[in-house]
Amino acid sequence: MPSDPGERVAEHVLEFPGGYTRTTGPVIGRFLTELREGRVVGVRTAEGRVLVPPLEYDPATGEPVTGEYVPVGPAGTVQAWAWVGTPRKAHPLDRPFAWALVKLDGADTALLHAVDAAGPKAMRPGLRVRPRWKPEGERVGHVTDIACFVPEVTTMAAPIRTEYRVRPGQSLARFLRGVGDGVFVAGRCARCDKVYVPYRTTCPECGSTIDEERELPGTGTVTTFAINNLPDPRAPEVPFVSAYIQLDGADVPMIALLGDVPAHQARQGMRVRAVWVPPEERTASMTDIRWFAPTGEPDADL
Amino acid sequence: MGNRCAVIGVGQTAYRTRRQDVSIAGLVREAALRALEDAGLTFRDIDAVVIGKAPDLFEGVMMPEAYLADALGASGKPMTRVHTAGSVGGSTALVGASLIQGGVHERVLVVAFEKQSESNATWALSTHLPFNASLVVGAGGYFAPHIREYMRRSGAPEHVGTLVAVKDRRNALLNPYAHLRIPGIDRAMVEATPMLWEPIRYLETCPSSDGACAMVLAAEHKVTGTPAWVHGTAMRSEPIFRAGRDTVNPQGGKDCAADVYRQAGVTDPRREIDVAEVYVPFSWYEPMWLENLGFAAEGEGWKVTESGATALDGDIPWNASGGVLSSNPIGASGLIRFAEAALQVRGLAGEHQVDGARRALGHAYGGGAQFFAMWIVGSDRP
Numbered sequence: 001m002p003s004d005p006g007e008r009v010a011e012h013v014l015e016f017p018g019g020y021t022r023t024t025g026p027v028i029g030r031f032l033t034e035l036r037e038g039r040v041v042g043v044r045t046a047e048g049r050v051l052v053p054p055l056e057y058d059p060a061t062g063e064p065v066t067g068e069y070v071p072v073g074p075a076g077t078v079q080a081w082a083w084v085g086t087p088r089k090a091h092p093l094d095r096p097f098a099w100a101l102v103k104l105d106g107a108d109t110a111l112l113h114a115v116d117a118a119g120p121k122a123m124r125p126g127l128r129v130r131p132r133w134k135p136e137g138e139r140v141g142h143v144t145d146i147a148c149f150v151p152e153v154t155t156m157a158a159p160i161r162t163e164y165r166v167r168p169g170q171s172l173a174r175f176l177r178g179v180g181d182g183v184f185v186a187g188r189c190a191r192c193d194k195v196y197v198p199y200r201t202t203c204p205e206c207g208s209t210i211d212e213e214r215e216l217p218g219t220g221t222v223t224t225f226a227i228n229n230l231p232d233p234r235a236p237e238v239p240f241v242s243a244y245i246q247l248d249g250a251d252v253p254m255i256a257l258l259g260d261v262p263a264h265q266a267r268q269g270m271r272v273r274a275v276w277v278p279p280e281e282r283t284a285s286m287t288d289i290r291w292f293a294p295t296g297e298p299d300a301d302l
Numbered sequence: 303m304g305n306r307c308a309v310i311g312v313g314q315t316a317y318r319t320r321r322q323d324v325s326i327a328g329l330v331r332e333a334a335l336r337a338l339e340d341a342g343l344t345f346r347d348i349d350a351v352v353i354g355k356a357p358d359l360f361e362g363v364m365m366p367e368a369y370l371a372d373a374l375g376a377s378g379k380p381m382t383r384v385h386t387a388g389s390v391g392g393s394t395a396l397v398g399a400s401l402i403q404g405g406v407h408e409r410v411l412v413v414a415f416e417k418q419s420e421s422n423a424t425w426a427l428s429t430h431l432p433f434n435a436s437l438v439v440g441a442g443g444y445f446a447p448h449i450r451e452y453m454r455r456s457g458a459p460e461h462v463g464t465l466v467a468v469k470d471r472r473n474a475l476l477n478p479y480a481h482l483r484i485p486g487i488d489r490a491m492v493e494a495t496p497m498l499w500e501p502i503r504y505l506e507t508c509p510s511s512d513g514a515c516a517m518v519l520a521a522e523h524k525v526t527g528t529p530a531w532v533h534g535t536a537m538r539s540e541p542i543f544r545a546g547r548d549t550v551n552p553q554g555g556k557d558c559a560a561d562v563y564r565q566a567g568v569t570d571p572r573r574e575i576d577v578a579e580v581y582v583p584f585s586w587y588e589p590m591w592l593e594n595l596g597f598a599a600e601g602e603g604w605k606v607t608e609s610g611a612t613a614l615d616g617d618i619p620w621n622a623s624g625g626v627l628s629s630n631p632i633g634a635s636g637l638i639r640f641a642e643a644a645l646q647v648r649g650l651a652g653e654h655q656v657d658g659a660r661r662a663l664g665h666a667y668g669g670g671a672q673f674f675a676m677w678i679v680g681s682d683r684p
Contacts, residue, residue, distance in 0.1 A: 232439050
């Protein structure tokens with residue numbers, strides 16, 4: 001049975017041994033010679049425009065160009081670009097890149113070349129780029145002597161890290177010991193007759209030393225609150241309610257998480273009590289208070 | 303109040319999400335050079351520089367004033383850094399003015415900036431200190447409960463915040479420097495945005511901006527061009543946790559306003575002030591500050607907003623520039639209020655000029671509504 005001619009495949013390569021020679025002519029030859037030296041030049045037309053890459057003639061008029069070579073660049077501006085997501089073997093870069101028309105500073109025409117950019121979002125018309133040259137010894141007088149263009153530097157990473165060793169002060173330490181024991185320790189200013197919680201040793205109103213400690217019950221009233229629709233590592237879910245809770249017997253509110261109630265059922269005036277984590281899990285820090293939960297009592301008048 | 307002082311130059315940068323075209327030094331220079339150009343001066347003519355910005359954590363540059371001294375022409379001159387949280391821009395202007403009023407200097411450059419795009423303000427304001435579970439997420443998380451309490455006390459209808467959000471963004475369309483420019487902004491657009499920190503919606507909050515603002519202040523015998531004369535200056539602060547502190551209508555704000563009005567001879571601000579630039583980073587702070595600053599009786603601020611009185615064509619325009627709701631390089635936001643007040647009485651506010659403005663209030667607040675800075679400027683020499 002004769003085989004199907006469609007199944008027969010052969011590879012056929014046409015490659016002139018050693019490669020074609022391409023005579024550059026004086027103008028392009030000058031351009032490539034300068035490239036080998038790590039410079040870019042254009043040529044001036046009779047009308048005064050600078051062509052990059054240069055030509056022997058003005059493409060607009062057909063007139064010969066002048067003999068004036070003009071240094072341009074090395075920086076330039078992207079005019080248009082196309083993203084190459086899957087580079088091919090013959091492409092100048094082995095990772096995704098952009099083909100771009102780059103108008104070098106001082107030129108009136110644009111040069112087509114590759115731009116090594118982080119991704120298509122990094123490309124835009126107007127992007128400023130500079131050549132990344134091949135090392136001098138590897139330059140041969142070819143447009144690939146410029147390996148590619150790269151964006152100019154506009155931002156840099158500034159990693160900064162500051163490490164602190166934080167100790168609670170005397171008054172906060174006293175308060176947190178209380179929290180570890182499941183009680184709120186407050187301080188009463190004898191002069192103002194005001195009770196502050198967390199416990200503190202000076203009065204923010206009059207500056208007096210506070211030396212009277214009081215233990216407050218874990219009950220209080222929500223004076224006001226926010227429903228937060230942004231995630232926070234300290235909150236179990238979104239949305240969460242951060243509430244101003246005035247503990248019974250205190251004259252200042254504390255800000256704390258409200259729990260065991262849907263966020264949109266929180267109310268100003270709601271009566272709440274602290275929900276503590278089990279004693280064996282406590283660390284004498286604010287996280288020992290899981291949250292405040294409604295007591296079910298009638299709302300307080302504000 | 304000391305010697306007479308006037309604003310003789312104002313410079314602002316464009317306020318944008320990211321000013322990636324300039325460094326921090328380039329940003330402050332852009333504002334400073336424009337202020338100097340407005341005053342017809344150069345750095346050589348300046349005796350001292352006062353600079354303000356919000357927490358250093360925003361850019362991660364510790365003591366940026368040290369690095370910016372020569373960028374602002376302050377080599378060999380006194381340079382002072384001011385920091386009073388969000389009110390810092392206002393405080394910076396007032397520290398500069400005090401150097402003139404006290405007779406120490408003849409010409410002072412005041413500059414304030416923030417380059418928020420270098421990090422993230424909510425991150426920088428939520429440092430989660432050990433031992434402390436304050437559960438406040440960013441500035442909105444702090445202010446939302448106080449707005450809720452204002453709504454409860456005053457019985458204000460829910461749409462009042464929306465009205466301010468629309469009004470200030472419409473004004474911003476007339477200000478080429480403004481950051482948020484939203485053509486066709488209306489109530490439906492604001493109400494369609496999600497609640498971030500209920501009761502605050504997305505479009506009822508200020509943006510995060512990069513930007514800087516600068517002014518040249520001069521003693522009377524150095525005044526040139528069209529000055530804005532300083533008629534009164536005041537600052538107040540109060541502790542954040544004080545028993546009985548009213549976080550909705552803070553005493554510090556009331557006292558600061560009373561002081562600045564007394565110096566300027568103002569007894570009825572709504573009638574005697576032509577335009578006010580007031581720090582309103584969340585829309586509800588307009589009715590709240592209308593009451594705190596005596597433009598409305600307690601509980602009545604929302605009615606003044608609702609009546610349209612604070613619109614550009616109302617009897618007392620608030621934030622003709624678009625305000626903090628439209629541009630918020632935090633450290634500069636207070637100074638922008640003070641500078642816009644000066645531009646109004648100089649007649650140089652461009653498309654958002656309030657016709658015939660002769661006396662203007664500049665206001666800033668910061669921290670947990672605990673720092674206040676205000677000035678009144680006028681076209682007449684006091």
